[in-house]
Amino acid sequence: MALERLDKLLASTGRWSRREVKELVRQGRVQADGVPVRRPEDKCDPAAVCVTVDGQAVDCAPFVYLMLHKPAGLLSATEDRRQRTVLDLLPEHLRRRGLFPVGRLDKDTEGLLLLTDDGPLGHELLSPKKHVDKVYYARVDGTVDREDAEALAGGMSLGDGLRCLPAGLEPLGDGSECLVTLREGKYHQVKRMLAARGKPVRYLKRLSMGPLRLDPELAPGEWRPLTPEEVAALRRGQGELL
Numbered sequence: 001m002a003l004e005r006l007d008k009l010l011a012s013t014g015r016w017s018r019r020e021v022k023e024l025v026r027q028g029r030v031q032a033d034g035v036p037v038r039r040p041e042d043k044c045d046p047a048a049v050c051v052t053v054d055g056q057a058v059d060c061a062p063f064v065y066l067m068l069h070k071p072a073g074l075l076s077a078t079e080d081r082r083q084r085t086v087l088d089l090l091p092e093h094l095r096r097r098g099l100f101p102v103g104r105l106d107k108d109t110e111g112l113l114l115l116t117d118d119g120p121l122g123h124e125l126l127s128p129k130k131h132v133d134k135v136y137y138a139r140v141d142g143t144v145d146r147e148d149a150e151a152l153a154g155g156m157s158l159g160d161g162l163r164c165l166p167a168g169l170e171p172l173g174d175g176s177e178c179l180v181t182l183r184e185g186k187y188h189q190v191k192r193m194l195a196a197r198g199k200p201v202r203y204l205k206r207l208s209m210g211p212l213r214l215d216p217e218l219a220p221g222e223w224r225p226l227t228p229e230e231v232a233a234l235r236r237g238q239g240e241l242l
Helices: 006-012 018-026 119-126 146-153 189-196 230-239
Strands: 031-032 051-053 065-070 110-116 133-138 168-172 177-182 201-209 223-225
Touching: 006 051, 031 189, 051 065, 065 177, 065 230, 110 119, 133 189, 146 168, 177 189, 189 201, 201 223
Parallel strands: 110 201
Antiparallel strands: 031 051, 065 110, 065 223, 133 177, 133 201, 168 177
């Protein structure tokens, strides 16, 4: 990996401005592999050097990847003047990173949402040509049955003329619950397809997106960084799963 200026690396985390980094260096509070940094313009390989501030390691990775369990009531957007967005759940230094949600969930829909500042990967995951599988859990009014599953599998045409790609439908329990698998992400698609079958959705939650599965340990509103294995799976997916 190319060498990067330490002041640029630390400022890119969103925790400090470059001016603040210079002051930290002057005070001897920044170290690289245990050695005090003498000049803010000194360079290092962030993948090979442990950079600390006040003895605490700082993640200087070029991109951030977060798994969020989106709660109902928040917009899947980067900002909104009147309503709270999913980014309001993050600390200030992460909001400064320019993170964005990869895809959208309706305001009242819960579940898996990927937040990142990796534009190329986000573009690949959202590209209509890639057909990334997304699995949703739904509770409906009524009972889904084999005829509903066959209708979704055949590719539905909705009342407004939208032609949907074939989708999966797996009834659960007594049929008032089901799993829906989409290969696209049209506006309110799960709700619109099931409503067209006379089974309006009462509750909807996204469980997975490509190889990424919602961590069952995350409560609504909680988030965590992706593991290296999860990031690698997403990147592999650009050539294999997407």
